[in-house]
Amino acid sequence: MSNKPVVAAIDFGTTYSGYAFSFGYEFQVDPLRISCTNHFHTRSGAGMSLKTPTCILFSPDQRFHSFGYEAEEKYSDLLMDEEHEAWYYFKRFKMILYNGQDLKRDTKWQASNGKPFPAIKIFSCAIEYLVNHMLSTMDGKLAGVKRDDVHWVLTVPAIWDDKAKHFMRTAAEMAGIKGENLSIALEPEAASFYCKYLPVEKLSDTGKSEISCFQTGKRYLVLDAGGGTVDITVHEVLHGGHLRELFKANGGPWGGTTVDKAFKDFLESLCGQQTLAKFERDFKDDYMDLLGEFEVKKRTVSPELDQKVTLKIPITLHEAFQDNHGRSFREAVAERYDLQGKLVFAGDKMRVEPSLMKSFFQKTCDTIVGHLKNLFSKSELSGLSIILMVGGFSESPMLRHAIQTNFPQTRVVVPNEAGLAVLKGAVIFGHQPKIVSSRVSKYTYGIGVIRHAQSDDPPEKLFQESNARLMCKDTFSKHAEIGQEIEVDSKLGGLTYCPASEDTKYLKIALYTSTKKTPKFVDEDGCTLLGTINVKLAKHGGHERKVFVRLMFGGTELGVEAIEVKTGKVTKAFFDYLE
Structure with a gap:
């Protein structure tokens, strides 16, 4: 058990980040009594959100300016005023650590303005922002909580190597967290801890009435599908509720952002590489808005989708195409024989036929299914009959359908809050760090x-x-x-x-x-x-x-x-x- 009065977890995601916390006395009464309320103002103050985008903005003199929705909003304003070139903006930067072999203390990465920037500073400032934001929120519940009163937990993918984990620890210590007050939690493990405490009615599966994932002797696979990566671990439940890892952590860069990549590749096939590059370079704000709209619309795509999906195409993309090709974008698309009936324009809207929208998920789902089939063929995983799906991308009906269809003899279990399972489980891990007895x-x-x-x-x-x-x-x-x-x-x-x-x-x-x-x-x-x-x-x-x-x-x-x-x-x- 943690000897600190508070355990707080920071889920540093590829697309979105957030935090949660619980007090020691709360955990003793109910491990699921975890504070994770709406803290973040969305863009334009339209509402509140549990998480905020993983993006960060630094001023021209490389000072921290803002994180999350605030960074998005400010950078959007800079783009419209054409004052963005001197600023340093990073979005979805966590994936840079996926292959961390070349990481050094002085490693620099390229910002949106093309200039190098210290990588460790990006992460340390992001962590410091989330820490300060959480302490401010926590103060409303129990006044006077200090940074050193908290045992902090940072989440990382289980497939990351030791160097990337150490990089995150170093960044956290630079952000003011003492090393002895910090733990690193593996994301799929954390999600498993959370689900272990959930009552049956909070779990859903393929229609079976009895759910016994966490009975002694059960073996199950945790599929943590996030924005950047798919992270997989396999556990066996031991006596007393402890967990034993059966197979080494595995997975790959097949998260929800790969669906965005498929959409961007499709746009490039429509208008050409030069036009899309010009659109992204010269009209960055419109480019971000288009991808943001797709991000929202892709969450509505399911196997049962039978209506066209409408996307607003900025006029600047039409203009960029006209400049590069000397003809209308609408006319060029209309002449594409392979898109007949699948894509039509109505004013500034592009209407996308359901089968085309679903196709953006195909490669990603096929890759994940193929990897799982390879795992299920291994002798070490005999007796494995449960897949526990967690992470934000696991909430996609397309991915869930792909898993259920390809593994009909396997129980597929999805918690109601799949996107929060890692975050809340990391808090539980902070209270019970010895819950895993062995790893591979x-x-x-x-x-x-x-x-x-x-x-x-x-x-x-x-x-x-x-x-x-x-x-x-x-x-x-x-x-x-x-x-x-x-x-x-x-x-x-x-x-x-x-x-x-x-x-x-x-x-x-x-x-x-x-x-x-x-x-x-x-x-x-x-x-x-x-x-x-x-x-x-x-x-x-x-x-x-x-x-x-x-x-x-x-x-x-x-x-x-x-x-x-x-x-x-x-x-x-x-x-x-x-x-």
């Missing part, structure tokens, strides 16, 4: 070492020490294997290492991951350097100053324990992955 390693972990040469070592790796011993460099010393089940709070792979020379003051421990079970060298394909730490050695003892090294799998993050054998001195640390 996504990688093989090892330390880069120099060892005595072997007969099959490549010549380019060999060298002689001063005492004429033949050594081999860049070798992979394995501590944990991909697919290995690892208990939470365990310490694995205890191995002893010695310094390379007698005058070495620090033993540098470099941690690598590999997608292979038994890599031999750290520079093989599939190997990645995660980070390093330095262990200070005793002054005397030469080569015999041994260090015993174990990896610490304490939860969702990886640490290291190094014990100097001679002195018994223990060094515990998280690797710095951003050097």
Whole structure:
């Protein structure tokens, strides 16, 4: 249990972000008593929302200006006044961390104005905004709550690597959250925790009256479909309600934004790459409005849709097409034989036939279904008969229909608040961080070492020490294997290492991951350097100053324990992955 009076979670999503919190005394009475009310003003103050868009705006001097709906509104005004070029605007920037191998502390990303901007500052300012907003909201419920009175939980996709998780922790600490007051929750796990506490009537499935997902011995797959990624974990329920992960976290970049991408590709096929680029560059506000309207309309698309969907096409797109092609956009579309009866214009409206709207979901749904079929074919997942769908994209009737149709023998369960399951579950995780008893390693972990040469070592790796011993460099010393089940709070792979020379003051421990079970060298394909730490050695003892090294799998993050054998001195640390 958390020793703080409050647990608060920040769900940092690809498309939308939000927060929720609960007090310790509330959790004891009812774990589902979680505060998650309408806090965010929508654009133009038209209403209030549980979440706000994941977009952020910085002024020309790179100072934080606004986040969410406020950032959208301000940037829209700047666009209309043609004053946006000097400002730094980022939208849906979370996906940049999906492949985080090249992340460094000083990594810079390109803003909307084409200029580089510190990546860590984008995330730290966004987190700081959400923290301050939440403290202000919380103050209305219990005055005087301070930042250090709260145990904070940040959500991340389970498929992210250790470097991306560490990046988020670093950003949160830069935002003023103390490391000891911060936990990282894996999104599909968090959603599972929330659903575990829901009463039966709050879950819906394919018409079956009895729902027993969380009975002891049950195995179920969590499909967390968000805006950017589809994140999948597989759990078995143990005695006492604890969960065991059966298969390594997996998934891919197949979230709801891929449907938007299909629509943008369709627009490009209509008007051409040059015209669409000109429209986006010169009329950015209209471009954003068109995509925003599609975002709203796509939520209404279901397999039963039998009426045309109307989208307002800005006049500026017609003008851009006319400038580039010397003819009318309407006439060009009307001449497309493959679109006869599927697309018509009425004034400034484009009427889209139902089958065409549904087609924007096809590739995404096919990819997710194909991935699930591959998972269900694996022997480790035998006995799996339940799919628990969570995340905002799981609320799409098109995705739900695709899953139910392709897995008719599997129970598909969707909570009423699928889009809030991760956020509320992260609060529960903050109160009960030990609910998962074991996880499956996504990688093989090892330390880069120099060892005595072997007969099959490549010549380019060999060298002689001063005492004429033949050594081999860049070798992979394995501590944990991909697919290995690892208990939470365990310490694995205890191995002893010695310094390379007698005058070495620090033993540098470099941690690598590999997608292979038994890599031999750290520079093989599939190997990645995660980070390093330095262990200070005793002054005397030469080569015999041994260090015993174990990896610490304490939860969702990886640490290291190094014990100097001679002195018994223990060094515990998280690797710095951003050097």
